[in-house]
Amino acid sequence: xxxxxxxxxxxxxxxxxxxxxxxxxxxxxxxxxxxxxxxxxxxxxxxxxxxxxxxxxxxxxxxxxxxxxxxxxxxxxxxxxxxxxxxxxxxxxxxxxxxxxxxxxxxxxxxxxxxxxxxxxxxxxxxxxxxxxxxxxxxxxxx
Amino acid sequence: xxxxxxxxxxxxxxxxxxxxxxxxxxxxxxxxxxxxxxxxxxxxxxxxxxxxxxxxxxxxxxxxxxxxxxxxxxxxxxxxxxxxxxxxxxxxxxxxxxxxxxxxxxxxxxxxxxxxxxxxxxxxxxxxxxxxxxxxxxxxxxxxxxxxxxxxxxxxxxxxxxxxxxxxxxxxxxxxxxxxxxxxxxxxxxxxxxxxxxxxxxxxxxxxxxxxxxxxxxxxxxxxxxxxxxxxxxxxxxxxxxxxxxxxxxxxxxxxxxxxxxxxxxxxxxxxxxxxxxxxxxxxxxxxxxxxxxxxxxxxxxxxxxxxxxxxxxxxxxxxxxxxxxxxxxxxxxxxxxxxxxxxxxxxxxxxxxxxxxxxxxxxxxxxxxxxxxxxxxxxxxxxxxxxxxxxxxxxxxxxxxxxxxxxxxxxxxxxxxxxxxxxxxxxxxxxxxxxxxxxxxxxxxxxxxxxxxxxxxxxxxxxxxxxxxxxxxxxxxxxxxxxxxxxxxxxxxxxxxxxxxxxxxxxx
Numbered sequence: 001x002x003x004x005x006x007x008x009x010x011x012x013x014x015x016x017x018x019x020x021x022x023x024x025x026x027x028x029x030x031x032x033x034x035x036x037x038x039x040x041x042x043x044x045x046x047x048x049x050x051x052x053x054x055x056x057x058x059x060x061x062x063x064x065x066x067x068x069x070x071x072x073x074x075x076x077x078x079x080x081x082x083x084x085x086x087x088x089x090x091x092x093x094x095x096x097x098x099x100x101x102x103x104x105x106x107x108x109x110x111x112x113x114x115x116x117x118x119x120x121x122x123x124x125x126x127x128x129x130x131x132x133x134x135x136x137x138x139x140x141x142x143x
Numbered sequence: 144x145x146x147x148x149x150x151x152x153x154x155x156x157x158x159x160x161x162x163x164x165x166x167x168x169x170x171x172x173x174x175x176x177x178x179x180x181x182x183x184x185x186x187x188x189x190x191x192x193x194x195x196x197x198x199x200x201x202x203x204x205x206x207x208x209x210x211x212x213x214x215x216x217x218x219x220x221x222x223x224x225x226x227x228x229x230x231x232x233x234x235x236x237x238x239x240x241x242x243x244x245x246x247x248x249x250x251x252x253x254x255x256x257x258x259x260x261x262x263x264x265x266x267x268x269x270x271x272x273x274x275x276x277x278x279x280x281x282x283x284x285x286x287x288x289x290x291x292x293x294x295x296x297x298x299x300x301x302x303x304x305x306x307x308x309x310x311x312x313x314x315x316x317x318x319x320x321x322x323x324x325x326x327x328x329x330x331x332x333x334x335x336x337x338x339x340x341x342x343x344x345x346x347x348x349x350x351x352x353x354x355x356x357x358x359x360x361x362x363x364x365x366x367x368x369x370x371x372x373x374x375x376x377x378x379x380x381x382x383x384x385x386x387x388x389x390x391x392x393x394x395x396x397x398x399x400x401x402x403x404x405x406x407x408x409x410x411x412x413x414x415x416x417x418x419x420x421x422x423x424x425x426x427x428x429x430x431x432x433x434x435x436x437x438x439x440x441x442x443x444x445x446x447x448x449x450x451x452x453x454x455x456x457x458x459x460x461x462x463x464x465x466x467x468x469x470x471x472x473x474x475x476x477x478x479x480x481x482x483x484x485x486x487x488x489x490x491x492x493x494x495x496x497x498x499x500x501x502x503x504x505x506x507x508x509x510x511x512x513x514x515x516x517x518x519x520x521x522x523x524x525x526x527x528x529x530x531x532x533x534x535x536x537x538x539x540x541x542x543x544x545x546x547x548x549x550x551x552x553x554x555x556x557x558x559x560x561x562x563x564x565x566x567x568x569x570x571x572x573x574x575x576x577x578x579x580x581x582x583x584x585x586x587x588x589x590x591x592x593x594x595x596x597x598x599x600x601x602x603x604x605x606x607x608x609x610x611x612x613x614x615x616x617x618x619x620x621x622x623x624x625x626x627x628x629x630x631x632x633x634x635x636x637x638x639x640x641x642x643x644x645x646x647x648x649x650x651x652x
Contacts, residue, residue, distance in 0.1 A: 046326025113302035
């Protein structure tokens with residue numbers, strides 16, 4: 001069971017890396033979502049998978065009898081899910097705001113904070129997704 | 144009482160942040176709450192510092208769960224020094240922010256976010272549990288996300304996108320490394336890991352996990368080749384915010400790096416230290432070369448910040464007590480000087496009404512005090528005696544010569560020279576040369592007199608800079624106490640048995 005989950009983690013990370021390497025901000029966000037889920041699944045797998053043995057200590061006993069499932073990874077994952085969820089929510093709002101201010105989702109075309117280096121050909125948006133250009137302020141419009 | 148003091152760096156900022164939220168509609172009250180809260184924070188940490196200095200490492204188990212099952216908070220010399228610096232910078236920035244932040248930024252939640260950031264940084268320094276460290280990293284990161292985009296200017300959104308993306312990837316990597324380490328060892332307590340990891344049979348697996356940790360922390364600390372997010376974003380927010388970021392955020396990454404690799408992964412040190420040494424040399428050279436090429440003053444400083452991280456890394460990478468002591472000394476110096484530099488750069492940019500070196504100028508004539516303060520801290524960064532930057536460089540060069548690492552010593556000296564050049568460039572272009580006519584004409588009359596800053600604002604912002612500049616002079620003139628402190632912290636890191644004993648009790652001895 002662990003090996004199947006481990007392979008699943010590997011596939012998820014591969015998908016995440018593929019998406020994060022894209023220029024499109026939305027794809028990068030999806031990649032991040034998958035990456036944080038891969039991390040959660042990885043913690044779950046690291047805690048070993050035990051079937052049909054809930055970690056419940058019977059009455060009048062201090063130590064559970066026999067092998068039980070490991071409850072700690074689930075506590076860790078719960079923490080990580082909550083954190084990951086809020087961070088992703090922030091990142092999505094920021095992406096929308098970035099699109100609203102810069103009119104592009106192409107991270108290569110976002111050259112406001114860092115001006116383009118000499119000779120850089122700033123792309124004009126992600127795969128034709130450019131809507132109207134704010135001609136007065138985008139750096140390449142000056143040329 | 145000590146028990147409460149250990150949670151002080153976390154509890155107090157959270158309390159202050161909550162109080163600030165209560166007074167959401169009253170930014171003027173938030174100011175007072177934030178300032179008083181940070182002052183009380185500093186007082187508590189000083190008391191904790193005294194405790195650690197006199198009676199050694201102290202630790203506390205949250206909820207009285209015996210270690211390694213509960214969450215542990217530990218204060219050793221390193222962590223309490225870092226927490227004290229956090230409080231010092233917090234206090235400085237809280238004062239600076241009064242004169243620097245506009246009403247809009249203050250009423251949109253600067254104070255609660257700032258206190259949240261301090262809580263995250265303090266928690267990361269005090270915790271003795273690797274997963275708990277991840278949680279504090281995230282507290283710090285989410286607060287910093289809010290701060291870097293606070294104000295919502297176009298450049299901030301652009302810089303914020305890059306900052307957020309890279310930080311999210313780094314925390315995901317850290318979480319994966321923690322998961323794998325837990326799977327391999329079955330524990331998350333740092334002191335317990337220090338016992339389990341050296342006896343673990345699967346060396347290859349642990350080296351891979353160590354490399355993953357190195358990657359995640361190096362990304363946080365802005366180490367070559369993972370530093371690009373820093374100069375892309377640190378110059379965009381308000382000056383007060385970039386000052387606190389420059390002082391603390393990358394240092395948390397460095398602290399985590401030092402903590403994990405001195406306590407847990409001590410076996411595969413050869414490999415990790417070699418990586419740190421090479422990465423450190425490249426980071427400091429690339430950083431300072433980048434600084435020379437930049438135009439925006441705060442981008443120059445961002446690259447110098449990256450360069451300073453390289454200095455710390457070579458001290459760690461040398462693997463000797465002297466090198467580590469030099470690295471810790473440099474960390475203290477760098478935190479103080481970097482925040483002061485970012486603050487004074489913010490004042491200069493506002494007074495002159497322009498961000499770029501080419502458009503700045505003439506500040507020495509119009510605002511001699513700003514110019515003098517900048518010169519002072521800039522020379523400290525460049526390592527001119529008798530200021531505080533001089534001694535750690537001497538120690539680091541001495542430590543590298545002692546281990547026959549001549550390349551490292553040469554790189555450190557070359558970087559020092561180039562830093563001097565880059566600071567001199569900023570000085571002569573921004574302060575010494577007259578401001579170009581077209582900028583003065585475009586800005587209209589009066590911009591050279593006070594800029595957009597009132598006299599009260601200027602005084603309020605110059606006060607913390609002057610105090611920090613005084614501190615860098617004092618620790619330069621009286622270097623011995625800080626050197627003793629660094630040596631003691633380095634010794635505790637290398638001989639970590641007392642740390643383990645303090646956390647795990649008698650069985651760890």
